[in-house]
Amino acid sequence: MTLALQDALSPADVAAANALTRRWFAARDEIPSAASGLGIWPLLAMLSTGAVGETRDELLAALGVDADRAAALPRALFDGAPADRSSSALNVALGIWAGPGVVLDPDWAAGLPSGSIGSLTGDNAADKAALDRWASDRTDGLIDAMPIDLDAPVPIELVLASALLVRTEWRTAFEETTFTPFERGPWKDLAQPRILRATYHEDVLRISDDATVLTVRGGDDVDVLLGLGRDDLAPHAVVDALIDAVDPAWGRSAAGLAPGERAIGVHAYEYMGSAPQTGPEIGVTTAAFDVSDDLDLIRDAPALGLVRASDRYGAQFDRLTARKLYVSQARQSCTARFGATGFEAAAVTAIGMALFGSAPPMTQYPHVRTDVVFDRPFAYLAVHRPTGLVLVAGWIAAPALAA
Numbered sequence: 279m280t281l282a283l284q285d286a287l288s289p290a291d292v293a294a295a296n297a298l299t300r301r302w303f304a305a306r307d308e309i310p311s312a313a314s315g316l317g318i319w320p321l322l323a324m325l326s327t328g329a330v331g332e333t334r335d336e337l338l339a340a341l342g343v344d345a346d347r348a349a350a351l352p353r354a355l356f357d358g359a360p361a362d363r364s365s366s367a368l369n370v371a372l373g374i375w376a377g378p379g380v381v382l383d384p385d386w387a388a389g390l391p392s393g394s395i396g397s398l399t400g401d402n403a404a405d406k407a408a409l410d411r412w413a414s415d416r417t418d419g420l421i422d423a424m425p426i427d428l429d430a431p432v433p434i435e436l437v438l439a440s441a442l443l444v445r446t447e448w449r450t451a452f453e454e455t456t457f458t459p460f461e462r463g464p465w466k467d468l469a470q471p472r473i474l475r476a477t478y479h480e481d482v483l484r485i486s487d488d489a490t491v492l493t494v495r496g497g498d499d500v501d502v503l504l505g506l507g508r509d510d511l512a513p514h515a516v517v518d519a520l521i522d523a524v525d526p527a528w529g530r531s532a533a534g535l536a537p538g539e540r541a542i543g544v545h546a547y548e549y550m551g552s553a554p555q556t557g558p559e560i561g562v563t564t565a566a567f568d569v570s571d572d573l574d575l576i577r578d579a580p581a582l583g584l585v586r587a588s589d590r591y592g593a594q595f596d597r598l599t600a601r602k603l604y605v606s607q608a609r610q611s612c613t614a615r616f617g618a619t620g621f622e623a624a625a626v627t628a629i630g631m632a633l634f635g636s637a638p639p640m641t642q643y644p645h646v647r648t649d650v651v652f653d654r655p656f657a658y659l660a661v662h663r664p665t666g667l668v669l670v671a672g673w674i675a676a677p678a679l680a681a
Contacts, residue, residue, distance in 0.1 A: 286358030328598025340583025
């Protein structure tokens, strides 16, 4: 039986998933251009169900739910957002592939969605091709490869993956132009930015002292929120405010501004029209974007509850398999496109597990930080309207340009 996502997940589940997204973004030096905490969430739940001791405790703390609920989450999410792309604006697929030497615990495997378990043959080229096909098929080609390296020095014995696909068309389409540049600001000298304009006659713009949030309503159960912060507000603070704004009670309506009043990026003015005004009139100018990111989640281990899980000496997954496994790789590929007629995004998240003692110690990667100056960036997130579940989020530094 297919359930609506709002029936499959409780408000507490949604709050826990959104808290993971907030904590993950806050822990990163830079905000990704596209990322999905929801893509990580069910994989952490599967790991926690197979873990014991301190490894399990850390994973459950990151998940924000108890052990019983963690065991039920993968199936609940799969039931509420099925992989059948014809049925919903939000689709989730889960996959597990075990190598020849790994026998999964039957109780652990029984809690997974039907048809989600496959095999690794040991032929890395063939296995990678099969994993890439799975990623591409589950995201309609938006993500064409599984973000995992089967040729790494530490052999992968088990892969856990999720695929997320979000698509919606706007209720009110934008008009797109590349002939008129932005009038002011850091993007005014860009050649042919894809500028989007629309007029809304509904209350879709909220303001606070720190940020302005526009809700772009999709025709399905998905909305996209755009957030613009004060000039002096750090990117992390803008994203944090945008996650707060998932709550409809956040801020106040911009429709209450009097002529001449201003807010962040907003001004109210008076003009003469040919008919009486019967409701809000919101004029919007924004930018199209087409962004992608590839993220190494091991670098975010403290925020994601993976510190002990990725410790080759200390990881405890005794309820997953009899072999001594630890998380040797965790990566996510995510893409998001915001255009005149709608929004689409996809994320594939993969966790690779290796055998303790089967290979040399993991390579340590230096953390390279690149400082980028954002003049007037904005944050975005896609949200499941009935539940408030954050699906995909990111930070836009520059508009998409015409080809």
